Amino acid sequence: MAVGAQFTRPENNGRYDVFHTNCPAREMVDHVTSRWGIWVLISLQTNDLRFFELRDGIQGISEKMLSQTLRGLVEDGLIWRKVEPTTPPQVTYGLTEFGRDVGEPLADLFGRITTRLSAELQS
Template identity: 65%
Template sequence: MSDVFHVDCPARAVLDHVTSRWATLILAALRDGPLRFSELHTKIEGVSEKMLSQTLRTLVHDGLVIRTVHPTTPPTVSYGLTELGDGLTQLLHGLMTWIGEHAAEVHTARAAHQAPATANASQPAQQ
């Protein structure tokens, strides 16, 4: 097993790749089956075509996503999860479910934490 706490651990690159915002959303989007690039772009709001393309390329190189060219005219391309990617996505689903269930609590805590700082910044300095 790799020691991800060690600076030279190769698992750090994998951690970086799979925990980026766009990679996590792409993997989650592919959980229910293959999608074409345009379908992914529509499903994942806010991702640029360039970032989607770069992230897909990384996930394909990492063996988590498979790029399939269909012999149609013109050729169509779809992206799906490999067995390795499916195993990872099963784990990510739990994380994303937790985030969805607790996002409001996190935002409330963040607002409460920032409120005193905002109040102090708006008060004039005492002489």
């Protein structure tokens, strides 16, 4: 492993060192695994949603936090944002191909958890 800041792909395995503070992938991992990032990605797994639909569907999230979370995920290329020129503007969000790829294991994880909890509560 190279000495110094590791913000480029290591030559040995082609992956970023997300444990290093200067790794560019670390910020994306932080966005995805943030308190609200996970919920946004899971919410968008089945349908494209407008801002208010996301806000109403993710209980406990403020408009400010939803805006910040969406902004980060759009910048990371995980979700897309489409603005319709109406009054007021209609803003719709959806998953990019990359976002679907990242979101699938999260949805699977949550499915496993809820299935397991349901089974334990019934016994």
